[in-house]
Amino acid sequence: MKLMNNKNICLALLLAIAGFNATAQTKPYSWTNLPKAVRPVFKKDTFNIVKYGAKADGITLNTQSINNAITACSTKGGGVVLIPDGLWMTGPIQLKSNVDLHVSRAALLQFTDDKSQYKIIEGNWEGHAAYRNESPISGTNLTNIAITGEGVIDGNGEVWRLIGKDRLTEEEWKRKVASGGVVSENGKTWYPSAAYAKAAKTPKAGYIEPGSSAASAAEYKDYYRPNMLVLTNCKKVLLKNTTFQNSPAWCLHTLMCQDLTLEGVRVRNPWNAANGDGIDVESCKNVMIDNSTFDCGDDGICVKSGRDEEGRKRGMPTENMVVKNSIVYRAHGGFVIGSEMSGGARNIFVSNCTFIGTDIGLRFKTTRGRGGVVENIYIKNIAMKDIITSAILFDMYYMGKSPTDDELVSDATLPPVTEATPQFRNFYVNNVSCNGADKALMVRGLPEMAIKNINLENLSMKTNKGIEIIEGKDINLKNIYIESKNSKPLISIVNASGVKFDNLRYGADTDLLFSVSGKKTGTIQVTNSNTSKAKNKVEFKSGADSKSLVASN
Structure with missing residues (x-):
């Protein structure tokens, strides 16, 4: 009876039964107790894409060779997939768990302008579920992944993007019009194709809604500009020292990821690139962006968490994030939160x-x-x-x-x-x-x-x-x-x-x-x-x- 009458002891017993440990709770974050991101660790085994048939001639499409090297690396317990010096043309690349894709300093990984190589998939666009062209680099539900090395990854974005006449010189505009595509009725905008121009006037073009399908969405395929790198629901992610440039839309899009680190990354998009965001960190937890540089056509370092009802239903804020020692040139915003922030954002240190x-x-x-x-x-x-x-x-x-x-x-x-x-x-x-x-x-x-x-x-x-x-x-x-x-x-x-x-x-x-x-x-x-x-x-x-x-x- 004495035990039952002691309210403090009873409360402690109830909390213990519930698995609550007061001493184990995280202290409130502050400048002296910043959030941390757990970094991935890889085996030293190296898988050179050359051994899987890749050729650095700038013409051969190395999609299968690179993806085969990634699959072999992951299957054998992980390690490094090496993109050595040279110009490597490729289609979409799918990352896999426990793989560090390493791009050598003198390597240029160039994504093809052949849009038929990018299949239509169910993806996400500005906070909405939408059909998109497959991203040049993507990964879903992965653990322990990285892209490292001081090489360059180029998304060939100019073949995908619309552009306004007022964002080009007269000579640049003439060359753009002569390259193909169509010009708007008012003569102010160039579109890559008539299908793109039509989709641009169609409300909710490409939205995933009841009755829609990838097949029915194919009419506007050219309109679904992919984000260059999309990582979805991945854990322990590292992007280090690599240059990502010339994306069709957002350059780096991390969605619902945990323990994400960017270190020494460079993002370069043309100043006039439509939706040329540097990085969009959406509904992610435990994020570190350090010593990185962004020069892009839209927001530089951007925090998001979904849009409107879809974002509120997901209910995943971007939280526990540190941004430091970084530079942003010529962007719509240097450090940005929103506008798609329906899941919230909190505990962010810049x-x-x-x-x-x-x-x-x-x-x-x-x-x-x-x-x-x-x-x-x-x-x-x-x-x-x-x-x-x-x-x-x-x-x-x-x-x-x-x-x-x-x-x-x-x-x-x-x-x-x-x-x-x-x-x-x-x-x-x-x-x-x-x-x-x-x-x-x-x-x-x-x-x-x-x-x-x-x-x-x-x-x-x-x-x-x-x-x-x-x-x-x-x-x-x-x-x-x-x-x-x-x-x-x-x-x-x-x-x-x-x-x-x-x-x-x-x-x-x-x-x-x-x-x-x-x-x-x-x-x-x-x-x-x-x-x-x-x-x-x-x-x-x-x-x-x-x-x-x-x-x-």
Whole structure:
């Protein structure tokens, strides 16, 4: 009876029966306790593709030889499949467990432009189940795999991609049109074929839906541009030192993988490559991206987790991810989360990265209908130069109709909050420098779901425009310096509350420091800041309370 009366002992016994061990639980992740990815280990046995009949003449199609070498390696317990020096033409390659595909420094693995070599399969496109052409390199349900070596893997993407006339020189456009394909009716877009052009106008072309089949989807085969490397539900994955370039669509797509490491990888896509993302990490767990370089036509390092209802049903966030010591050139975004983030994203750490010439630096995007929660994102030590639009962007209106000024401040009926309402919260950004951007910071939440608990500290920004905060709650900015050409106003706040500035500094020619709008705008605190340097301190518009801004030194 004494045992039964001791609540603590009883609780311990119940937890033990349930298999719960408090001391075995993972500590919360922090900068001193970063997530880790388990790396694969391989036998030293080497399988040279030459011994399986491969020829480095740039003409022979080595698909069967390379795949036979991979199969033999995996069957015999694993090891290294060697792509030696030379130009190796091939069709699709299927990786297998316990195989390290090693591409020698002077090797070029070139995928064929013969589209008949790529069969139509059931795959995934931008978060939807869809028919795709087989990827040049793929692997599903594998364990212990790698692609290593300092060689080059080329996806021959130019034969697959559409392109706009405005993204080519006049001479390049002439050559593209002369190569075949068709031009759109308005003369602004080149398509690889008439079937591609027709599919581009067909809603949900290629989506896997009741009654659809690979056979029926064949009409638009040319439209289903493959991602160059697709790994699905794989564990212990390593990509090291290899250059991946010229992908038909996304370059590296890891889907539902666990323990993924990129080290010293280089991704090169033309700046005008449609959907030329560098890497899309989708619904993955335990990820390390280190010392890698991305120069691509779309988002550089991108986190995803499925789209809309399909993504929410999958329910697999991308989590426990570290990105460090990496560089992104000329991409839509340097480090990106979304917009397909319906399964959520959490516990992500980004540090010591450089973004040069990207459209946006740190880019977090979603829209109504996505759902999903993005939270616990930690970023520090970021350098940016020549950013086209916003250095830092939180946007919940991606690909949607932006709100008008009247809508932002009106009392119109709001959409209900449901599982389809996305959420951004708990971001911690420290030590960011940017020399050249159109806007320093943009925060744009939804009227029914504000962006919450965004903490930015030690920012130094030289930009054309300053800061805009719309539908944000608990936005904390500490030790901020903004030097802006257009300071009318420097900081715009619309329907936001709990906004705090601590040690705000700004350029000498600032005309208007704050513009505050909207009836929903709550307290704005400014401390340890010299607000008298600006020609005009604050204006209140569209029903904003003149007492909402409180400044003290």
